[in-house]
Amino acid sequence: MNKTAVRTLQQFLADNDSYRARVDGVRGPKTLAAVNATLQTHAGRLPDGADRWSDRRRAVACLQIACQQHKIEVGPIDGLWGPQTEHAADILATLQETGSKPAPWRDQQPLDANPNGWYREAELEQALGSPTRKPPMVVVPCPWKLALAWDLNTCPSGIGCHEQVADSLARVLDRVHGHYGPQRLRELGLHRFGGCYNKRRKRGGTRWSTHAWGLAVDWDPAHNKLKWGRDRARLARPEYDTWWRLWEEEGWVSLGRTRNFDWMHVQAAKL
Ligand SMILES: [Zn+2]
Known part of the structure; x- marks a missing residue:
């Protein structure tokens, strides 16, 4: 999960009023708190054992949920940073920046x-x-x-x-x-x-x-x-x-x- 992806995640959290700090691409305690709060409201979409995932994996899972909410194909919510998640995160970043998804x-x-x-x-x-x-x-x-x-x-x-x-x-x-x-x-x-x-x-x-x-x-x-x-x-x-x-x-x-x-x-x- 790169800095751009963290920024995209923070922007999503900010848009949903669960994050009020700077959108700076640094995954710190405020980002983590907002991630945990968001995952809690979407607990039903997470697989068993997700509560034991690392902070990083939870952050990726939260970004995957963000993509799903914007109808961007991201695959299963597994918290793993693979090529499909990375591509989906890029699309979400463009959507946040420009108001529309990039052309296929x-x-x-x-x-x-x-x-x-x-x-x-x-x-x-x-x-x-x-x-x-x-x-x-x-x-x-x-x-x-x-x-x-x-x-x-x-x-x-x-x-x-x-x-x-x-x-x-x-x-x-x-x-x-x-x-x-x-x-x-x-x-x-x-x-x-x-x-x-x-x-x-x-x-x-x-x-x-x-x-x-x-x-x-x-x-x-x-x-x-x-x-x-x-x-x-x-x-x-x-x-x-x-x-x-x-x-x-x-x-x-x-x-x-x-x-x-x-x-x-x-x-x-x-x-
Ligand atoms: Zn020219």
């Missing part, structure tokens, strides 16, 4: 369509020319109101992108808007536009970014940071499944969905 990502394979014949990243410089010269750009109007992620008072009317991907981008935006509607898009943070054309190299790399040709769009960067995986990134959550499907049907590639980092980023180029 093993079920969601990204679509690998390419109806517009997007180039592979490695072909871009030859096919579209060096990004040291500004590419031919078109501004695609956005059917819902955008705000710059780093300055929410500035509201661009559209997205400036490479002319070759403009029609496709317009179709995606239109379908997204039709599916979610403006109010839901705002709730989902999809008005937070993180930029498209940007003459720069890849962050943490030396090659040109697809942004340097105006082929990539970033969304809500504050909640989808570069190194975050699906356990933290907002755009990895199940309410965005349709969002991603609508991009992928047009051949766009999400780095989050394919590589599990940079969830803000979607590009009209194959990896």
